[in-house]
Amino acid sequence: MHLSAENLPFRELNERVKAAPGEVQIDNCYGQPFVGSGCKDKSIIIYGTPGNALGAYLDGAEIVVHGNAQDAVGDTMNDGRIVIHGHAGDALGYAMRGGKIYVRGNAGYRTGIHMKQYQEKRPVIVVGGKVGSFLGEYLAGGLIVVLGLGVEEIPVGSFTGTGMHGGRIYIRTKQKLSGLPPQVTAEIASDAEMGEIMPFLAEFAGLFDLDLKQFAFDQYYVLKPNAKSPYKKLYTAH
Amino acid sequence: MASDFFIYPEYEVVRDQDRCNLCKVCVRQCANGVHEYIAETHKLVSDEAKCVNCQRCVVYCPTRALKIVKSSNTYKENAHWSGATINELYRQAATGGVLLSSMGNPQKYPSYFDRILINASQVTNPSIDPLREPMETRVFLGPKPQRIERDSSGRIIPRLGPHLKLTMPMMFAAMSYGSISYSTHESLARAAETLGIMYNTGEGGLHENLYRYGKNTIVQVASGRFGVHPDYLAAGAAIEIKIGQGAKPGIGGHLPGAKIVGDVARTRMIPEGSDAISPAPHHDIYSIEDLRQLVFSLKEATNYQKPIIVKIAAVHNVAAIASGIARSGAEIIAIDGFRGGTGAAPTRIRDHVGIPIELALASVDQRLRAEGIRDRVSLVISGGIRSSADIVKALALGADCVYIGTAALLALGCHLCRSCHTGKCNWGIATQVPELVKRLNPEKGAEHLVNLLTAWQHEIKEMMGGMGINSIESLIGNRLMLRGIGLTEKELAILGIKHAGE
Numbered sequence: 140m141h142l143s144a145e146n147l148p149f150r151e152l153n154e155r156v157k158a159a160p161g162e163v164q165i166d167n168c169y170g171q172p173f174v175g176s177g178c179k180d181k182s183i184i185i186y187g188t189p190g191n192a193l194g195a196y197l198d199g200a201e202i203v204v205h206g207n208a209q210d211a212v213g214d215t216m217n218d219g220r221i222v223i224h225g226h227a228g229d230a231l232g233y234a235m236r237g238g239k240i241y242v243r244g245n246a247g248y249r250t251g252i253h254m255k256q257y258q259e260k261r262p263v264i265v266v267g268g269k270v271g272s273f274l275g276e277y278l279a280g281g282l283i284v285v286l287g288l289g290v291e292e293i294p295v296g297s298f299t300g301t302g303m304h305g306g307r308i309y310i311r312t313k314q315k316l317s318g319l320p321p322q323v324t325a326e327i328a329s330d331a332e333m334g335e336i337m338p339f340l341a342e343f344a345g346l347f348d349l350d351l352k353q354f355a356f357d358q359y360y361v362l363k364p365n366a367k368s369p370y371k372k373l374y375t376a377h
Numbered sequence: 378m379a380s381d382f383f384i385y386p387e388y389e390v391v392r393d394q395d396r397c398n399l400c401k402v403c404v405r406q407c408a409n410g411v412h413e414y415i416a417e418t419h420k421l422v423s424d425e426a427k428c429v430n431c432q433r434c435v436v437y438c439p440t441r442a443l444k445i446v447k448s449s450n451t452y453k454e455n456a457h458w459s460g461a462t463i464n465e466l467y468r469q470a471a472t473g474g475v476l477l478s479s480m481g482n483p484q485k486y487p488s489y490f491d492r493i494l495i496n497a498s499q500v501t502n503p504s505i506d507p508l509r510e511p512m513e514t515r516v517f518l519g520p521k522p523q524r525i526e527r528d529s530s531g532r533i534i535p536r537l538g539p540h541l542k543l544t545m546p547m548m549f550a551a552m553s554y555g556s557i558s559y560s561t562h563e564s565l566a567r568a569a570e571t572l573g574i575m576y577n578t579g580e581g582g583l584h585e586n587l588y589r590y591g592k593n594t595i596v597q598v599a600s601g602r603f604g605v606h607p608d609y610l611a612a613g614a615a616i617e618i619k620i621g622q623g624a625k626p627g628i629g630g631h632l633p634g635a636k637i638v639g640d641v642a643r644t645r646m647i648p649e650g651s652d653a654i655s656p657a658p659h660h661d662i663y664s665i666e667d668l669r670q671l672v673f674s675l676k677e678a679t680n681y682q683k684p685i686i687v688k689i690a691a692v693h694n695v696a697a698i699a700s701g702i703a704r705s706g707a708e709i710i711a712i713d714g715f716r717g718g719t720g721a722a723p724t725r726i727r728d729h730v731g732i733p734i735e736l737a738l739a740s741v742d743q744r745l746r747a748e749g750i751r752d753r754v755s756l757v758i759s760g761g762i763r764s765s766a767d768i769v770k771a772l773a774l775g776a777d778c779v780y781i782g783t784a785a786l787l788a789l790g791c792h793l794c795r796s797c798h799t800g801k802c803n804w805g806i807a808t809q810v811p812e813l814v815k816r817l818n819p820e821k822g823a824e825h826l827v828n829l830l831t832a833w834q835h836e837i838k839e840m841m842g843g844m845g846i847n848s849i850e851s852l853i854g855n856r857l858m859l860r861g862i863g864l865t866e867k868e869l870a871i872l873g874i875k876h877a878g879e
């Protein structure tokens with residue numbers, strides 16, 4: 140089904156999207172928020188720029204954006220896949236627990252903060268370009284990969300992984316990573332560790348028509364939490 | 378701990394050897410390992426350093442041989458440096474740790490509830506006997522329509538948005554599974570169903586067995602988003618966004634990995650043994666506009682079927698904050714005062730941050746009225762409600778309903794030992810140890826909660842009857858029914874009430 144979002148208030152647009160079975164294509168999307176929120180089984184293809192909280196609480200549906208997305212994409216997402224051909228805004232994948240988000244371009248501040256994993260649910264975010272500060276803050280689980288494609292400098296901002304207590308962050312860069320908080324260790328990823336993200340790199344290459352060899356076999360840093368429960372020592376009971 | 382910092386036990390376990398028949402119930406009942414039986418001497422001894430004064434052994438000792446009394450060992454008297462203060466300092470000097478404690482602020486701050494008195498009718502506008510006359514304690518939480526519209530034949534067009542319907546102006550406050558036990562949650566859920574009110578999951582998700590109490594459940598969404606997924610959101614009667622909590626305004630939560638076991642991990646949807654950290658802020662909320670976005674994303678995800686509650690702690694500029702929330706699209710604002718309980722909080726924050734709920738409530742209600750938006754939201758308050766009299770005073774100060782947390786736990790056996798953070802609650806409440814959890818029987822627990830709230834409901838009716846009021850709706854915000862006692866002009870002005878005798 141085709142829908143033109145032009146002049147459509149968000150509530151109406153989202154009602155129609157939810158009511159439509161199977162595949163929905165939205166044309167002329169001009170910033171309507173909450174598209175696809177909580178959707179379980181459908182595929183939504185968007186031309187234009189969807190507004191904030193695209194695919195919030197997504198639970199199995201697929202969303203493809205031919206354009207840029209704004210803030211809070213995939214907030215508390217549980218399952219499904221979001222593919223963004225342009226850039227994404229701040230707080231991408233906030234607290235997501237499952238599913239995958241692929242962004243061809245850059246993502247803003249606070250990407251993937253407080254992501255977590257649970258049993259077979261292991262969320263994945265792959266950003267093609269660079270991200271802003273506070274990447275993976277409070278990370279409790281899941282995988283975040285920043286590819287830095289076409290980026291000379293280190294492709295992440297400040298305070299990466301602050302409060303991280305689970306999960307992994309992979310950063311592709313030739314430069315030496317520094318300035319990380321004490322709860323985080325950063326090492327050059329081993330072959331086994333690269334093996335863990337290879338399927339997602341391949342999926343990324345396939346989605347955006349890229350040559351895997353151009354980026355998948357370079358130097359990546361892997362960031363992990365330092366100890367199992369790094370905050371335990373903070374308190375004194377009385 | 379370094380010996381320089383030896384702290385003499387706060388309590389003494391007094392065992393009357395004449396009464397003690399060596400049954401060893403105390404040994405079995407105390408999870409803190411205070412009591413020990415020494416076979417050689419044929420005697421029970423106690424390691425008082427481990428005692429938290431939870432009274433479990435006292436209650437269960439069949440011969441009433443036990444007493445827990447405050448130790449008379451004292452430091453040199455000092456009006457500025459109390460023994461407790463000195464001990465806390467020693468602990469920190471020895472460990473370098475942040476002091477951690479639980480339950481509500483126990484310090485001597487004024488209680489405004491205790492300085493407000495309720496009116497009654499005499500001669501004119503006579504009082505009503507609740508046993509004889511119908512007395513309405515039902516409340517609806519949610520926006521009230523601004524005006525009545527009628528169709529062509531004169532019938533009122535109902536235009537109520539999503540709201541909650543309660544048989545009495547009380548709900549059980551948010552307490553997460555993980556900070557409290559499964560049996561506590563089940564007790565609260567069952568009681569809420571029997572009473573026709575709500576309980577609140579807190580931020581730890583909803584156990585799969587308790588989905589069937591959905592009609593009486595408020596599901597919470599906090600910064601950590603534990604256990605939050607579309608089915609969870611759909612399960613409850615309302616969704617509460619937790620911004621803050623009275624016991625620890627401005628800071629987040631941290632359930633240590635040791636408590637994330639079995640079903641707690643499953644319900645929170647995080648691996649066993651991993652820390653559950655709720656960041657202090659929601660990292661996607663930096664303004665009322667951002668809050669509005671979260672409110673509407675939840676509405677979108679639940680098809681605009683559920684009222685949204687935004688819960689904040691009572692802090693200095695609470696009235697301005699509440700005014701913003703009233704414009705965020707949320708239907709209900711919950712405000713938690715500085716006496717509110719917690720399963721664990723840094724002691725200094727619990728004891729020094731936030732303001733009394735009475736003042737916060739009165740100023741929020743006045744502000745929303747002054748701005749003409751009071752009807753857009755309902756107000757639920759919490760943080761120190763101890764009795765039906767507190768509730769009547771809160772309603773007259775402008776609350777639509779109260780949340781009951783600590784009082785509900787007391788009805789389940791809690792003895793306010795303020796040691797919830799240790800995870801060894803002897804009453805089966807703030808613990809995940811299976812043998813301790815079993816001590817609380819949900820059926821009995823629910824019965825006690827139902828008893829308490831039914832008694833309070835009856836008392837509320839009697840107080841209302843005394844005032845000549847026959848429905849909660851006419852009590853809400855009815856400040857003329859209140860008088861202050863021993864309050865300054867400023868306090869009276871903030872509360873919006875007159876002094877007794879005026």
Ligand code: SF4
Pocket residue numbers: 390406407408409410411412427428429430431432433434435445803
């Ligand atoms: S901790 Fe509780 S059960 Fe143990 S000795 Fe003290 S009062 Fe008794």
Ligand code: SF4
Pocket residue numbers: 431479480786790791792793794795796797798801802803804805806807
């Ligand atoms: S819930 Fe348990 S540990 Fe907490 S104060 Fe009450 S009796 Fe003590």
